[in-house]
Amino acid sequence: MRIALGISYLGTAYQGWQSQPSGRTVQDRLERALAEFSTQPVSTLCAGRTDAGVHGLMQVVHFDTPLRREPFSWVRGTNRFLPADIAVQWAQAVPDTFHARASALARRYAYVVLESPVRPSLEAGRVGWVFRPLDDAAMRAAAVHLHGEHDFSSFRASECQALSPVKDLRRIEITRRGAYWRFDFEASAFLHHMIRNIMGCLLQVGQGLQAPDWLREVREARSRDAAAPTFAADGLYFLGPRYEPHWGLPERSAAYDWLP
Template sequence: MRTIKLTIEYDGTRYSGWQIQPNGLAVQQVIEEALERLLGEAVRLRSSGRTDAGVHARGMAAAFATHRDLPLRAFVEGTNRFLPDDIAIIDAVEVRAGFKPIKDALAKHYRYTIRVSPVRSPLHRFHAWHVKDQLDLAAMEAALSAFTGRHDFAAFRASNCVSRTTVRRIDSVAMSREDDFIFIDVVGEGFLKNMIRIMVGTVVDVGKGRFAPDHIAWLLQNRDRKKAGVTAPACGLCLMEVFYPPDDGKGEELPISRPAAF
């Protein structure tokens, strides 16, 4: 029995999220059906986590077990033949038996994209949050710096989040701008439901002048979701990469001080 780890890219616009569910088409379901057509056997993908409806991925990691003795390129090229245009297998590596994509992950890198413009863009509507107001970028950078480290993120989770603990470690947060686009890159060990989207929504409220930059530190201390900002739209969020120890399927070293290069 072999264990194969896939790196997957997808546009999440028309999907109900990563995980199979009774109501709606999930990315996981589409890939499992494609693998079954390739392998002639049913497989179950175990992923590095979930993405919500409308969230995208450039580097989702998922693994499955198979008896088939195919070359690794066949898991990429062969599976892609049965996938729609908005999902693709980017890479496949064989990993050790017992590899667990979610438990073995060191950290994940997410990127949130904001487009600041008085006029909406039809071409970017599914991949960026359109914000009409001009934003105070210096205030936003000052606010973002408070997130780094290990904190209680109770103020930055969805009301239906079922995680037993709200403490999470953030390794790095960085913001950059290119023309009308603002990119917020977050690397951390794991995230609560809607955590990054609420972080971004709150920081955008700082940029609009609704909150002072030190409000982030106050929220981390007081844990009050009602005093945080809006939940940013799903369309702007993308899972860029999942980091593993180097011996776990050609994993990459974890970038502690900066986001991954791309």
């Protein structure tokens, strides 16, 4: 049978999601825990790979297994073998036609940034940081130039393996709570480092170092050299994919209520 899992993790200690020879990735730790619980090798496929230091509120994976267990058993049994910074949030049997990556209609991310003269301490690794004041109106005006379907080559890492740089960026929402800014992104899919490179540009505009229309020039240049440096991964959270309702999968986890 095919099982889908919702996974949350703090990415600080890991070399990203995807399995590496070092074994220090979220996928490696998850698959080892699943193997311990099920007493057989388990191979997972995820909805969206995340970089080193990026956190996950609800990564979705699927795997095939001959074992039949109740959903709560997959949750509690697997979590028994996982470290404290990774946890299975839910489990659900799905049809064989479900695919965690191919069935996703969109992916969602949030970036949390602290605006403060002093660097973060308690929230170190969990937020990005700028020490200059940010201009809300300027960043919103700049974000408009990225909405819709575009060639995002200017925001693409050189090692990106995507077949096409054209993506449909459906939403950029900017909100603030006290000293903390939150940037929400939703797109059909994202290129490698795409959000971190967009964030670098938005923050240049927000700090008054570039005009809002500069972001249109960057996009149209279709060159990574035209954009700002890649922003830190610390405050980036993968909120999870969106699926058609008929799959019956959760769209959020408890961690959504914790994130600013």
